[in-house]
Amino acid sequence: MQVFMIGSGPFDEAYFKQYVEDVMDNKHGEAVYVGIDLGAKRFVEMDETMVFALGDFDSVSETDYQHIVDNANDVIRLNPMKDETDMQAGLNWVIDHYPNAEYHLLGALGGRVDHSLCNLWMIFMPEYQRVLEHIHLIHPKNWVNFLSPGQFQVNKVSEMTYLSFILMTPVQELTLTDVVYPLDRATYRYPMALISNEFLANHTQMSGSFKTGLIAVIQSRD
């Protein structure tokens, strides 16, 4: 199961459609769409049906809201004053209903820095630890995946140039192989942003491992 969620952040319709097509060409199973707040309006504009829409819908008109209701199997309208963000509330619903899916979040990066950080900070939340490696934040110039301790592989996204490892906590024994700047069991006593690494020429995969900590991997381009 592939779950594609669109949030309220910067969004590129053509990029989204290409992304969904690429994922579905390579994966098994069904694709479902989830609209978060302004993201739900974006599915309506693309004439796509959502399994679920959630938000306070403060920024859409009553007519738009009716279109969202017509295009979604399920809608939850939240109180604008709440502790968790719409994206988190939506992801909680999605994880409950599709516990073994891949979760692709678009419209979650770019724009307000605090919003982007809030979405990245999901890496710290206890309720997402089990599914951490199945959450992907996708933006035309920035792809983010999360890593828990242990062995990992990263597949190159064809149009991206740089490969950055953002240590979100202290990290023990980080090894990176098949990259331009490899590491062998490096230990960092405080969070470090190891940016602008690259895959080796003609390599489409790299691998690594670490013993403790949490890491966000970002593939990006200028």
Add this chain to the structure above:
Amino acid sequence: MQVFMIGSGPFDEAYFKQYVEDVMDNKHGEAVYVGIDLGAKRFVEMDETMVFALGDFDSVSETDYQHIVDNANDVIRLNPMKDETDMQAGLNWVIDHYPNAEYHLLGALGGRVDHSLCNLWMIFMPEYQRVLEHIHLIHPKNWVNFLSPGQFQVNKVSEMTYLSFILMTPVQELTLTDVVYPLDRATYRYPMALISNEFLANHTQMSGSFKTGLIAVIQSRD
């Protein structure tokens, strides 16, 4: 002493000029300009003299590089392969030369997410702990300040709407007063992004305190 540094990230010349004017209207002492890589070219384009320019200057032409040399009292050209970023190398130079200044960094947020995070991650680096509260990351829609444990005040930036506290580490006993969502000695066992708080109506300052941890304060607008 006010040090204005421009980096290679998204940059708005009109916004920069207004920002410098506003800071200098409110502060004592001299203003100096520091250009980091592509940021040095931006000072040349504004016909401003830099005390210092630093970068690998990979992305500027030889002619542009000559103009940078002509417009800067001091220039360091770095090897493109290096461990620290240009912005960090530049900030190190600036802190050595102007140890008691305020450091205003523009062109440090927006664009590549890994670059923005790298600049935010300065909050963790031991060499910046002494000057942490004098570093400001400035972007037309996102202003970031860093807080160390103890009492703090935040002054409202007039055109911004939201006030977010990004807990970069676990935080003990966080108190926030004179805000829409106050807190009284709240403790967080893992980093949390407390976003979309606001100053109280007719208040231009809020205050707070915390006992342990590190916090980035972001004032932003849509």
